[in-house]
Amino acid sequence: xxxxxxxxxxxxxxxxxxxxxxxxxxxxxxxxxxxxxxxxxxxxxxxxxxxxxxxxxxxxxxxxxxxxxxxxxxxxxxxxxxxxxxxxxxxxxxxxxxxxxxxxxxxxxxxxxxxxxxxxxxxxxxxxxxxxxxxxxxxxxxxxxxxxxxxxxxxxxxxxxxxxxxxxxxxxxxxxxxxxxxxxxxxxxxxxxxxxxxxxxxxxxxxxxxxxxxxxxxxxxxxxxxxxxxxxxxxxxxxxxxxxxxxxxxxxxxxxxxxxxxxxxxxxxxxxxxxxxxxxxxxxxxxxxxxxxxxxxxxxxxxxxxxxxxxxxxxxxxxxxxxxxxxxxxxxxxxxxxxxxxxxxxxxxxxxxxxxxxxxxxxxxxxxxxxxxxxxxxxxxxxxxxxxxxxxxxxxxxxxxxxxxxxxxxxxxxxxxxxxxxxxxxxxxxxxxxxxxxxxxxxxxxxxxxxxxxxxxxxxxxxxxxxxxxxxxxxxxxxxxxxxxxxxxxxxxxxxxxxxxxxxxxxxxxx
Amino acid sequence: xxxxxxxxxxxxxxxxxxxxxxxxxxxxxxxxxxxxxxxxxxxxxxxxxxxxxxxxxxxxxxxxxxxxxxxxxxxxxxxxxxxxxxxxxxxxxxxxxxxxxxxxxxxxxxxxxxxxxxxxxxxxxxxxxxxxxxxxxxxxxxxxxxxxxxxxxxxxxxxxxxxxxxxxxxxxxxxxxxxxxxxxxxxxxxxxxxxxxxxxxxxxxxxxxxxxxxxxxxxxxxxxxxxxxxxxxxxxxxxxxxxxxxxxxxxxxxxxxxxxxxxxxxxxxxxxxxxxxxxxxxxxxxxxxxxxxxxxxxxxxxxxxxxxxxxxxxxxxxxxxxxxxxxxxxxxxxxxxxxxxxxxxxxxxxxxxxxxxxxxxxxxxxxxxxxxxxxxxxxx
Numbered sequence: 093x094x095x096x097x098x099x100x101x102x103x104x105x106x107x108x109x110x111x112x113x114x115x116x117x118x119x120x121x122x123x124x125x126x127x128x129x130x131x132x133x134x135x136x137x138x139x140x141x142x143x144x145x146x147x148x149x150x151x152x153x154x155x156x157x158x159x160x161x162x163x164x165x166x167x168x169x170x171x172x173x174x175x176x177x178x179x180x181x182x183x184x185x186x187x188x189x190x191x192x193x194x195x196x197x198x199x200x201x202x203x204x205x206x207x208x209x210x211x212x213x214x215x216x217x218x219x220x221x222x223x224x225x226x227x228x229x230x231x232x233x234x235x236x237x238x239x240x241x242x243x244x245x246x247x248x249x250x251x252x253x254x255x256x257x258x259x260x261x262x263x264x265x266x267x268x269x270x271x272x273x274x275x276x277x278x279x280x281x282x283x284x285x286x287x288x289x290x291x292x293x294x295x296x297x298x299x300x301x302x303x304x305x306x307x308x309x310x311x312x313x314x315x316x317x318x319x320x321x322x323x324x325x326x327x328x329x330x331x332x333x334x335x336x337x338x339x340x341x342x343x344x345x346x347x348x349x350x351x352x353x354x355x356x357x358x359x360x361x362x363x364x365x366x367x368x369x370x371x372x373x374x375x376x377x378x379x380x381x382x383x384x385x386x387x388x389x390x391x392x393x394x395x396x397x398x399x400x401x402x403x404x405x406x407x408x409x410x411x412x413x414x415x416x417x418x419x420x421x422x423x424x425x426x427x428x429x430x431x432x433x434x435x436x437x438x439x440x441x442x443x444x445x446x447x448x449x450x451x452x453x454x455x456x457x458x459x460x461x462x463x464x465x466x467x468x469x470x471x472x473x474x475x476x477x478x479x480x481x482x483x484x485x486x487x488x489x490x491x492x493x494x495x496x497x498x499x500x501x502x503x504x505x506x507x508x509x510x511x512x513x514x515x516x517x518x519x520x521x522x523x524x525x526x527x528x529x530x531x532x533x534x535x536x537x538x539x540x541x542x543x544x545x546x547x548x549x550x551x552x553x554x555x556x557x558x559x560x561x562x563x564x565x566x567x568x569x570x571x572x573x574x575x576x577x578x579x580x581x582x583x584x585x586x587x588x589x590x591x592x593x594x595x596x597x598x599x600x601x602x603x
Numbered sequence: 604x605x606x607x608x609x610x611x612x613x614x615x616x617x618x619x620x621x622x623x624x625x626x627x628x629x630x631x632x633x634x635x636x637x638x639x640x641x642x643x644x645x646x647x648x649x650x651x652x653x654x655x656x657x658x659x660x661x662x663x664x665x666x667x668x669x670x671x672x673x674x675x676x677x678x679x680x681x682x683x684x685x686x687x688x689x690x691x692x693x694x695x696x697x698x699x700x701x702x703x704x705x706x707x708x709x710x711x712x713x714x715x716x717x718x719x720x721x722x723x724x725x726x727x728x729x730x731x732x733x734x735x736x737x738x739x740x741x742x743x744x745x746x747x748x749x750x751x752x753x754x755x756x757x758x759x760x761x762x763x764x765x766x767x768x769x770x771x772x773x774x775x776x777x778x779x780x781x782x783x784x785x786x787x788x789x790x791x792x793x794x795x796x797x798x799x800x801x802x803x804x805x806x807x808x809x810x811x812x813x814x815x816x817x818x819x820x821x822x823x824x825x826x827x828x829x830x831x832x833x834x835x836x837x838x839x840x841x842x843x844x845x846x847x848x849x850x851x852x853x854x855x856x857x858x859x860x861x862x863x864x865x866x867x868x869x870x871x872x873x874x875x876x877x878x879x880x881x882x883x884x885x886x887x888x889x890x891x892x893x894x895x896x897x898x899x900x901x902x903x904x905x906x907x908x909x910x911x912x913x914x915x916x917x918x919x920x921x922x923x924x925x926x927x928x929x930x931x932x933x934x935x936x937x938x939x940x941x942x943x944x945x946x947x948x949x950x951x952x953x954x955x956x957x958x959x960x961x962x963x964x965x966x967x968x969x970x971x972x973x974x975x976x977x978x979x980x981x982x983x
Binding site for chain 1: 839
């Protein structure tokens with residue numbers, strides 16, 4: 093009888109933000125002990141909906157029921173008291189605290205004036221045994237792998253007696269193996285009566301783990317289904333609203349001369365740690381070299397060094413026969429490098445600039461945009477108009493500010509700028525991060541176009557699917573080194589997953 | 604984190620290069636209005652008649668041709684110094700050092716005005732002497748401003764701290780020189796001031812009427828405001844300054860030499876402040892005196908903010924501040940309300956412009972705000 097009552101029920105929730113209806117009469121029913129996937133593209137309203145359940149936003153209309161009782165959740169404390177826990181995309185952990193300190197933070201057991209560490213550790217051990225979540229309460233959080241940090245977040249929620257757990261894009265930062273581990277934990281949790289909302293835009297995962305799937309598009313529920321009655325194609329079509337190509341169509345690569353040659357490159361990160369520890373790679377004209385790897389294994393620093401944004405302290409970089417080690421970004425752009433940066437807001441665009449100015453961000457000094465240091469507004473405007481049309485950037489005008497565009501259109505703007513000049517080498521870092529399926533398809537096509545036009549392409553992505561479908565060869569980066577390079581055609585997810593975790597075939601053979 | 608897509612309604616007017624102008628002007632105007640209303644309340648509480656006070660203020664500022672001339676006399680250094688702070692803001696830098704740069708500019712101009720002819724033992728023709736004095740003053744201010752710029756570019760030392768420190772050094776140096784080596788040696792002089800500059804170094808007045816003191820320096824200020832606008836929005840140098848000021852990451856990506864641009868911006872900023880001092884010396888006071896020009900560099904911050912860091916906005920804000928300064932005396936004469944009330948109003952204006960959320964809340968302005976990046980975090 094009790095099982096008939098939903099753990100969490102959302103009824104007709106509507107949330108309006110200035111200029112956008114984020115949620116439009118969204119209903120969702122989470123049964124006790126189930127894993128309910130909330131699937132949708134970025135901007136579909138998934139996170140907004142969950143933030144309302146967690147008390148970070150307040151709905152304009154609609155009701156939320158927890159265990160059959162209407163709940164008025166004003167702030168996260170209310171949600172926590174109702175047994176709702178949330179693990180955000182970006183962990184809210186303090187790196188210099190121990191696991192136990194992080195878990196009890198905000199909910200400390202006090203003995204006199206001191207934190208009762210023993211009681212806390214005791215409770216954490218109990219929880220980790222009960223749910224099969226191995227963890228050392230005394231480990232320093234910042235030193236743990238990302239997958240384990242995520243476990244800390246989950247235990248933190250359990251420590252607060254949560255029975256509804258919201259996981260917001262939990263696999264984005266994990267290796268495939270770590271993701272499998274997470275799925276095992278999720279199943280364990282549901283067997284102990286915890287109900288889980290799993291937010292994702294990855295179709296494979298949703299099909300693998302969910303009991304039921306609710307699909308959101310443009311703030312509305314477009315359907316509810318189960319993994320048994322759907323497949324990747326039908327889910328993708330529901331998400332996007334039309335048929336989409338899930339694989340990238342491309343001819344076999346015709347590699348020519350070596351364009352980029354990198355040897356023994358060493359780069360420090362912002363904390364002066366050696367993040368790139370002697371990378372050797374070669375990219376030929378007419379091929380895509382993909383770099384796979386879990387985030388934070390030196391990819392960011394590698395790309396920054398190759399594009400002149402940071403200095404390397406060892407090794408060589410040769411572009412089309414010229415030594416360009418530690419050249420300035422200006423010189424590299426003039427030498428024919430295009431760079432789609434990982435963080436478009438930090439590097440790739442200026443939000444307060446109109447599209448027209450963003451389209452010439454790194455070529456503003458060249459003719460015809462400037463002549464003897466005087467800007468030519470007419471040429472700039474025409475250039476922007478042409479690119480906006482050619483790359484289908486949805487905007488009312490080329491004088492609209494960059495910040496007024498959606499993420500997908502901002503990225504198209506960056507891609508348009510970088511792809512619209514003659515280039516020898518294209519460096520694309522996370523080129524489709526945070527984009528919807530339609531934009532991803534578009535950008536992948538353009539990357540292949542550049543390859544076929546004779547550019548060498550270096551693609552860095554944390555999305556294994558992307559690396560596998562776009563690349564011709566795949567290099568796996570682990571702890572600052574390329575530990576293996578494989579042909580994309582013959583590579584498997586399992587093989588790459590092991591490599592991403594630092595396990596080379598030799599090590600497997602030894603075992 | 605809301606990751607909502609901004610949907611632009613199809614009926615919205617298409618933005619062009621001039622979009623958002625009304626919005627930009629609205630907040631400063633309401634800030635001035637609100638400050639005047641509150642200033643009026645203070646006058647009322649202290650037993651005065653605010654309407655009469657403000658009538659006196661307006662009369663004193665614009666009532667006669669002489670009044671207008673005096674308003675522009677006040678506005679001239681404000682324009683230069685306001686531009687100095689504004690161009691630094693555009694470059695993402697908070698130049699609090701305009702005061703010191705201005706004092707050094709004035710000092711250099713004064714020396715070039717009286718000392719150089721003596722040293723060369725000749726009269727320099729006005730056509731050379733005037734530009735020499737003006738440019739020399741600008742250079743002195745510019746170099747003084749470039750030092751904290753260089754420190755920031757080289758070591759990351761924050762310009763707010765360093766420009767404040769450079770103020771102390773500059774003002775101490777000026778005080779020493781005016782009391783010592785550069786002191787007017789005439790036996791009747793007891794104050795810290797330089798000798799008078801040579802007549803060949805004087806910037807002429809615009810009108811023949813000796814009551815109208817307004818000089819060609821005022822016109823120069825307007826021309827310089829236009830040039831700064833042109834530099835910022837029509838040249839690659841301006842693009843570089845603005846890009847560095849908005850995002851140093853994007854600037855590096857764009858291939859801009861960020862360090863060099865910071866030094867250049869601070870040089871231009873200091874140069875404009877130096878120009879303010881030089882024009883005061885050559886156009887109005889014909890010497891530099893310790894008590895002259897005190898506080899211009901700080902008022903300039905208020906003016907730059909009120910003018911939304913736009914050169915034309917700075918001109919309008921300078922005329923407003925000039926009018927308040929020059930009208931205040933008349934107001935005090937007519938209504939016995941002390942001129943200090945004007946400082947209160949000016950402070951209120953600065954408060955409302957800097958904390959424009961207050962204005963947006965009071966007047967229910969919904970449109971998105973345009974950020975003025977005053978300065979970035981320490982070491983940023």
